[in-house]
Amino acid sequence: MxxxxxxxxxxxxxxxxxxxxxxxxxxxxxxxxxxxxREAQRPGRPRVIGDAQRLQLLALACEPAERYGRSTPTLDELCERATALGVVEQISRSHMQRIMQAAELRPHRVRQWLHSVDPQFREKVNAICALYRRAPKDSVVLSIDEKTGIQAIERKHWDKPPRPARLRRQEFEYIRHGTQALTAALDVHSGRVLARCTDRRTQDDLVAFMERVARTYPRGTVHVIWDNLNTHRAYGVWKAFNARHGDRFVFHFTPLHASWVNQVELLFAIYTRRILRHASHRSTEHLRQRTQEFVAQRNRSHKPFKWTFAGFELQTGQPKRFPPDANTTGPSTRRRTPASPGSTHRT
Incomplete structure (x- = not known):
């Protein structure tokens, strides 16, 4: 040029x-x-630790450390192991930290994930996502689950209100007033919620709730999506229940370790943030009353969740995508594609 x-x-x-x-x-x-x-020689002292040694140090930092009694080694331990193995003659912890930072290596940080051993994981997820996209004719799709062990906690002292440049302060001590179990059924195509609070979570409590569901939806097929809880897997109980209601109920079980597939978990997350977080409940009756108010408010302005996850690819190797369908019954309920199972959900 x-x-x-x-x-x-x-x-x-x-x-x-x-x-x-x-x-x-x-x-x-x-x-x-x-x-x-050609690049000229750079000023300053030449490197004491060469590229090959740096790679060995990074490999050493990536090794599991259970045999040393810790799951994550400290910088001092890494330096001691490097000198003991003869990787370097000596190295300071600050030098080791700079090498790891340059490689963007953070062995002390852990991101958890949960593996499902279900051999039909993708097929089950795709079948449930198909129900989320469109309900079969003359049927309703309900996402059902229980949130157990909800503590009615009362703060022992009043909170101090927030002020400019100062957060709201909350006293650590609290008083326990018992627990409640919340069972909820979410109509995924309308957003309506049917919920019931009980003192315990037993098979009888769940059957009583399902009888209420049957009265709420007296006609047509009811598709129930829930997880593999022991009360959900009681085959004899639900066979007799279904016989009493003309075999209208079809039960779909989420894969093992795949609670994110169940849309009612989104509702429970909102309930936790708005009703339970930083709250003070004087009794289980107070907790139950606020829960009922939350459900009533959701039903007054009900709307479905936006479910955009179409499902997993199976044999084609291509992502599964739903084409536009004018015959869809009810609003489209889609959820964003998750980065990994168990990721955070939002409305």
Missing amino acids: SHEGQTNAAIANELGLSLPSVSMWRARVASQGTAGL
């Missing part, structure tokens, strides 16, 4: 360089010829 007669400013603008950089390289070539294109 210089040989073509372009100016330093034009070259810098075209290549995205600074004007001093263009001037420096042109001056070096003018004074040294092609030798000026």
Whole structure:
């Protein structure tokens, strides 16, 4: 470009360089010829730890440390192990930290995940997502689950209100007033909620709740999506229940360790944030009353969740996508594609 007669400013603008950089390289070539294109030796002390040793140090930091009595080694332990194994003669903890930071290696940080051993994991998830997309004709799709062990906690002292540049302060001590179990059924295509609070979570409590569901939806097929809880897997109980209601109920079980597939978990997350977090409940009756108010408010302005996850690819190797369908019964309920099972859900 210089040989073509372009100016330093034009070259810098075209290549995205600074004007001093263009001037420096042109001056070096003018004074040294092609030798000026080679990078000169950098100033300062040369590296004491070479590239091969740095890779060995990074590999050492990635090794599991259970045999040393800790799941995550400290910087001092890494330095001791590096010198003991002869990787380096000596290294300070600050030097070790700089090497790990340059490689963006953080062995002390852990991101958890949960593996499902269900051999039909993808098929089950796809079948449930198909129900979320469209309810079969003359049927309703309900997502049902229980939230157990909800503590009625009363703060022993009043909170201090927030002020400019100061957060609300909450006293640590609290008084326990017992627990409640919340059983909820979410109509995934309308957003309506049917819920019941009980003192315990037993098979009889769940059967009583399902009888209420049957009265609420007296006609048509009812598709029930729930997890593999022991009370859900009582085959004899639900066979007799279904016989009493004309075999209208079809039960769909989520894969093992896949609670994120059940849409009612989204409702429970909202309930936790709005009703339970930082709350003070004087009794189980107070907790139950606030829970009922939450459910009533959801039903007054009910709307379905936006479920955008279409399902997993099976044999084609291509992501499964739902085409537009004018015959969809009820609103489309889609959820964003999860980065991993168990990720956070939002409305």
